[in-house]
Amino acid sequence: DAGITQSPRHKVTETGTPVTLRCHQTENHRYMYWYRQDPGHGLRLIHYSYGVKDTDKGEVSDGYSVSRSKTEDFLLTLESATSSQTSVYFCAISGQGNTIYFGEGSWLTVV
Amino acid sequence: GDSVTQMEGPVTLSEEACLTINCTYTATGYPSLFWYVQYPGEGLQLLLKATKADDKGSNKGFEATYRKETTSFHLEKGSVQVSDSAVYFCALSGNNRLAFGKGNQVVVIP
Numbered sequence: 001d002a003g004i005t006q007s008p009r010h011k012v013t014e015t016g017t018p019v020t021l022r023c024h025q026t027e028n029h030r031y032m033y034w035y036r037q038d039p040g041h042g043l044r045l046i047h048y049s050y051g052v053k054d055t056d057k058g059e060v061s062d063g064y065s066v067s068r069s070k071t072e073d074f075l076l077t078l079e080s081a082t083s084s085q086t087s088v089y090f091c092a093i094s095g096q097g098n099t100i101y102f103g104e105g106s107w108l109t110v111v
Numbered sequence: 112g113d114s115v116t117q118m119e120g121p122v123t124l125s126e127e128a129c130l131t132i133n134c135t136y137t138a139t140g141y142p143s144l145f146w147y148v149q150y151p152g153e154g155l156q157l158l159l160k161a162t163k164a165d166d167k168g169s170n171k172g173f174e175a176t177y178r179k180e181t182t183s184f185h186l187e188k189g190s191v192q193v194s195d196s197a198v199y200f201c202a203l204s205g206n207n208r209l210a211f212g213k214g215n216q217v218v219v220i221p
Contacts, residue, residue, distance in 0.1 A: 033209075040213075041213070042200070042211050042212065042213040042214050043155075043200070043211045045208075045209075048208075090154060090155065092209075094204075097143065097160075097162060098143045098162075098204045098205070099143070099145070099157060099160060099204070100145075100202075100204060100209045101157065102147075102154045102155040102156075103154055104153060104154040105153070105154045
């Protein structure tokens with residue numbers, strides 16, 4: 001158990017509304033990640049963080065922003081949700097030995 | 112950049128058959144290699160890993176050997192069960208970044 005909690009686990013929202021997904025870790029790891037998973041695309045990195053207030057873009061960052069004000073929390077925000085952002089979102093942390101552990105996922109539907 | 116290639120398409124096989132899922136990688140330096148498994152409606156769980164050439168990772172009857180000469184990390188299991196039905200992802204990790212293959216769905220028929 002890597003001590004990763006995602007919330008909410010399931011959400012339905014309307015197009016144009018802001019949405020924030022939260023990832024919380026209990027292991028004090030420096031690196032945290034947000035991925036999205038879509039059929040035919042596998043897992044794609046949205047943003048990652050390498051410390052408090054230190055973040056960088058991944059391969060599919062457009063339409064997303066992140067914040068990390070505390071080591072344990074990494075927030076992913078969709079400023080104005082679109083239907084193309086309907087997906088499953090996974091948070092991950094980089095643990096011992098460069099091993100990455102995943103949360104259980106947040107299922108987001110934008111209608 | 113670093114990348115991982117998995118064999119195309121789902122894999123369907125009968126219970127007690129042998130499973131092999133091919134994985135090759137391209138990377139600079141000396142990455143660690145992983146297999147993750149994802150059951151329906153769940154997150155990705157680490158199945159096994161290898162951190163250097165010729166290492167063999169193993170777990171739950173699955174094995175994979177880090178082959179630097181062929182840049183491969185094929186997943187094998189000698190006798191699959193229905194409960195092994197899942198999606199399997201090969202991945203590599205270097206400099207705290209992870210590159211994934213697209214995954215293979217494995218369906219085991221009783």
